[in-house]
Amino acid sequence: MTFLSATLDRVKPSPTIAVTTKAAELKAAGRDVIGLGAGEPDFDTPQNIKDAAIAAINAGKTKYTAVDGIPELKQAICAKFARDNGLTYSPAQVSVGTGGKQVLYNAFMATLNASDEVIIPAPYWVSYPDMVLLAGGTPVTVEATLEANFKITAEQLEAAITPKTKWFLFNSPSNPTGAGYSWDELKALTDVLLRHPHVWVMTDDMYEHLAYDDFAFCTPAQVEPQLYDRTLTVNGVSKAYAMTGWRIGYAAGPEALIKAMRKVQSQSTSNPCSVSQWAAVEALNGTQDFLAPNNEIFTRRRDLVVEMLNQAPGIVCPKPEGAFYVYPSIAECIGKTSAGGALIENDEAFATALLEEKGVAVVFGAAFGLSPNFRVSYATSDEALKEACQRIIDFCNALK
Numbered sequence: 001m002t003f004l005s006a007t008l009d010r011v012k013p014s015p016t017i018a019v020t021t022k023a024a025e026l027k028a029a030g031r032d033v034i035g036l037g038a039g040e041p042d043f044d045t046p047q048n049i050k051d052a053a054i055a056a057i058n059a060g061k062t063k064y065t066a067v068d069g070i071p072e073l074k075q076a077i078c079a080k081f082a083r084d085n086g087l088t089y090s091p092a093q094v095s096v097g098t099g100g101k102q103v104l105y106n107a108f109m110a111t112l113n114a115s116d117e118v119i120i121p122a123p124y125w126v127s128y129p130d131m132v133l134l135a136g137g138t139p140v141t142v143e144a145t146l147e148a149n150f151k152i153t154a155e156q157l158e159a160a161i162t163p164k165t166k167w168f169l170f171n172s173p174s175n176p177t178g179a180g181y182s183w184d185e186l187k188a189l190t191d192v193l194l195r196h197p198h199v200w201v202m203t204d205d206m207y208e209h210l211a212y213d214d215f216a217f218c219t220p221a222q223v224e225p226q227l228y229d230r231t232l233t234v235n236g237v238s239k240a241y242a243m244t245g246w247r248i249g250y251a252a253g254p255e256a257l258i259k260a261m262r263k264v265q266s267q268s269t270s271n272p273c274s275v276s277q278w279a280a281v282e283a284l285n286g287t288q289d290f291l292a293p294n295n296e297i298f299t300r301r302r303d304l305v306v307e308m309l310n311q312a313p314g315i316v317c318p319k320p321e322g323a324f325y326v327y328p329s330i331a332e333c334i335g336k337t338s339a340g341g342a343l344i345e346n347d348e349a350f351a352t353a354l355l356e357e358k359g360v361a362v363v364f365g366a367a368f369g370l371s372p373n374f375r376v377s378y379a380t381s382d383e384a385l386k387e388a389c390q391r392i393i394d395f396c397n398a399l400k
């Protein structure tokens with residue numbers, strides 16, 4: 001339709017939302033469907049955070065606020081960066097938006113010109129390339145293979161950098177693989193960036209607190225302080241605090257960049273929800289005691305899913321360091337035919353047949369830029385996970 005913007009031709013709607021919608025449709029039609037597509041914890045928002053929001057409503061904190069965040073929240077964010085990451089920021093270096101998604105989008109809108117390149121390790125969170133395209137830039141993907149534990153190497157990063165590279169986008173622990181870079185692995189990448197002063201780092205630390213076993217989270221400006229002046233550190237309350245619907249994300253970085261991002265936000269959405277900002281103050285300043293028990297639950301579920309999926313013929317499922325996803329390979333299933341007669345020619349066909357024949361909704365790997373794989377979100381009950389994994393095993397056992 002010519003009425004629509006040409007820019008829109010370059011982007012696609014979110015495939016993760018498409019899977020969730022299709023699963024909901026089947027469920028509504030009476031089918032027994034287990035959804036492993038959603039990227040959000042199944043836990044409720046902690047009570048102290050809800051109480052802070054209710055108190056904010058009752059106190060009349062229901063009006064417009066400063067465009068990129070109330071001073072109390074900016075202070076809480078500065079304290080969080082100091083406490084968790086050893087990073088010193090002033091409130092003027094902090095931006096708060098309607099979810100990490102808006103903050104990332106603001107940053108691209110504020111910085112990208114036509115022909116600017118953004119290096120994105122693949123598999124990636126589905127929104128990264130499309131956000132870059134919407135902002136007029138060019139995504140450049142670098143493949144992080146299963147054999148490399150879904151992490152890119154210094155050599156790959158070096159080879160991807162050109163004079164047009166503006167940003168290196170980093171995400172650890174990762175959506176969709178759960179892979180987390182150790183200090184040494186990240187240092188190898190930051191060493192490359194030191195040699196290329198025109199490249200800035202945008203790090204998406206959304207899954208910082210969802211780290212298991214002995215994995216120690218680290219972030220680029222912490223690992224290499226010389227990158228501090230060209231790093232935007234993005235984070236949010238959605239995942240760790242089970243606050244996806246509240247829509248609060250934030251970033252810290254050089255003041256001039258933060259100011260430019262504020263300009264973008266001021267002409268689009270203005271401030272994020274005032275009540276949610278007060279809830280986020282409590283999330284960051286209040287007790288963090290629920291993080292450890294939640295992580296115990298996630299660790300148990302991860303182990304269960306990895307163990308069961310590796311029993312399915314044709315599936316190889318590595319055990320990741322964090323987040324709540326696994327990203328198994330189905331290379332050995334390609335070319336086979338399902339019990340229902342579907343030819344598994346790629347991972348999309350696998351996911352479609354699995355949903356139609358076994359009622360298990362997963363997101364196919366092509367959506368994340370690395371195939372043939374699929375993503376499982378294990379942010380759901382142990383019972384549902386066991387049943388879903390058994391159905392996946394049965395599905396694979398029947399492949400011919």
Ligand SMILES: Cc1ncc(COP(=O)(O)O)c(C=O)c1O
Pocket residue numbers: 039098099100101102125171174175204206236237238244247248249
């Ligand atoms: C890697 C990553 N970054 C950012 C986001 C956005 O989070 P929100 O906008 O809910 O803060 C998500 C959500 O799925 C994500 O997986």
